Amino acid sequence: MPSISSALVIGGGIAGPVTATALRLAGVDAHVVEAYPDADSGAGGSLALAANGQTALDVLGLGDAVRAIGIPIAHSRMTVGTKDLGALPSIAGVEPMRMVRRGQLQRVLHDGAVRAGATYSYGRRLVRVEGAASGVTAIFDDGGTESADVIIGADGARSTIRSIIDPAAPGPHYTGLLSFEGRADAGLSGARVPGAEADFDGMTFAFGSRAYYLYWPEPDDTIVWGANLPSKAYLSLTDARKTPNEEWLRILRATYAGDRPGERLVESTTVEGLDATGAIHIMPSVPNWHRDRLVLVGDAVHAPSNSTGQGASLAIESAIELARALRDAPDPTSAFAAYERARRPRVEAITRRGARVNSTKNPGPMAQRMMGVVMPLMMRFMDFEKTMGPEQRFRIDWEQPFPLGSR
Template sequence: MSITRSALVIGGGIAGPVAATALRRAGIDAHVYEAYSGPSDGIGSGLALAPNGVAALDIIGAGDAVRGIALPVQGMRLAVGGREHILPVLADQPPLQVVDRGELHRTLHDYAVAAGVPFTYDKRLMRVDEHADGVTAHFTDGSTASADILVGCDGIRSTVRSLIDPAAPGPDYTGMLGFGALVECELDLPADTMVFAFGAKAYYLYWQHADGRVAWGANLPSKQYYSLTEARAVPAEHWLRVLRETYAPDTPGGEFARRTTAENLEITGALHIMPPVPHWHRDRMVLVGDAVHAPSNSSGQGASLAIESAVQLARCLRDIDTPTAAFAAYEQLRRSRVEGIAARAAKVNHSKTPGPFARKIMNAMMPLMVKTVMNPEKTMGAERRYRIDWDAPVQRELVASTL
């Protein structure tokens, strides 16, 4: 029987509230500490939750709440040089659930609070003392908090990661900046369809809401790195000029850029991917979500993997006696899956800016590609069909994973 009874969860974005809620379901008292002054709001634009991620939310009872704020997207199309190709989908899987990141943060926060999880804000982690029977977190305001374990859900710039391993790698820049907007635009597109478009100069994607408005996201190539803070410090009018110039040759991308305003432009800043992290845990500290595995946005799995890992960690702590052994089991269950998905997404990143000749080749080869390298059964079947069996003993799954 597990000896873990309490946990400090550092970070209140997506992974943090899910981890704390799952830990409480596993019988562990979890408390979330967030560096910001309140629930994460206005960070990023839209994201897609894959069926495996929503299924993990169902385990903690939050799936319906998230479906309630989401747009289900079943159909997929690929646009290359203005020519569209309908992509095959996994017919046996539920649709993607596309949500606004800020709304998702609020929904997961509210659900965790309703489940009894306390949140404390303005708590920026500075250091952690580990002792024989627990950990003590020290925050920059001089306060402290103690528990049996500490769970780092503090994102790609994770303080917990650097405390576990000062030599741990940080996130790699993909060479692209993220932007998004919701615009008024007439578009002949089913409401449940997402289009991935290879423009003349840059990649973008879009989908239509039930009210007719179109959500679009831009992956803008940029040699210069801009963090979220740095990108938002640049006047929105500058980014609008760059976006309109970049997407001017594209249909409908050019129209989306022209209809985007300074008021509705969502600025995300640099898009990242985490390289493999050598050490996921140390003693009584462990990492979850983007702090340890952040595939690029090309994966369509970033948030879903974070949710899965949060739930799997809770299972391991529930079923395994000591934190050290539970953390090792958690890593065994998760590492190969998340690193495989990250590797797939990295390959997609390299193909986001094909030249004119490459676009012609892509269009000519598309009928063959959808049966081979773009066949969802080959690329996403195992990813999206993955389901966590909460009631199954973790030890049984560990044995199965070694066979």
């Protein structure tokens, strides 16, 4: 029987609703508070959901619903300029990664949390918290309050809860890259793009002459592409969307001019088909994951580079494991400590891997000229099975007691 009866979850993106659903499965009342005005606000472009993230959602009965809205990516390849480096090794025995529209994923997770009995409120931004021996109270910018046994910060890379737990906590590191997603139409079908093989239906990771991008086909005869645009200026999602898409398309077309098929993809994207999603972050190691009755989950405490393909999956895993710890521990302090011991080594190892890969996306002029030599060597000597096999085969056994002892 859980040692708590109620939890307040700050943030309704991905980690928030998964935490709430898992808490309900553990017998804990959960209320989610989101700063955006409704469940469909704030969504960005697509994200990758790895095999481990999909099987984690199976614990909550949500895996198949998410698979149904995702595009399976069974294979992938890499190009540098006009040179095709060929297929990347796949990991045997795991289901394919799926590309999922963030808005659709958030809707599935929200609806799952509501069905499980979690409650929501919107348009409320956390200001501060007040603690007591028996619980904790959150104070919001609308003057209202919410009290619970614990408060869980699922409030993203710019987490307010993180700064309350530790005012000296590091914030997310800006990678120097802005993220964009486009949908190319203009008569393009499947993966039939000039410069690409006509029958390739997986994902291509492409290092252009000035910037990195990737692309994959979707069933509606469009090609979705993602751009990592070098930028000295940091722009949040809100800031990036203040610039008209017409201007962003002009910048992107200049950046990918001469790249094949990057140039064609950007040229074939309309103003309506472009989505600016803001700065790409990497979260450095956070010294304190919890304090008193406050704890962090998801991007608030670990936000690896998008190069890992693991950001959403790790957030889902951590949300379920936190609920499992709260279910089995004798008190919140023990639960939080056990949760951190179990999760920190895994998420930080993956974050370090992503940081190494991400450095190749924004190289200096000299390194950029060497990409054609460096990337084939990296592919040749990297042991994909050793590096990524354990990441993707990770499984949560909900029925087993959470490991509470120190290691």
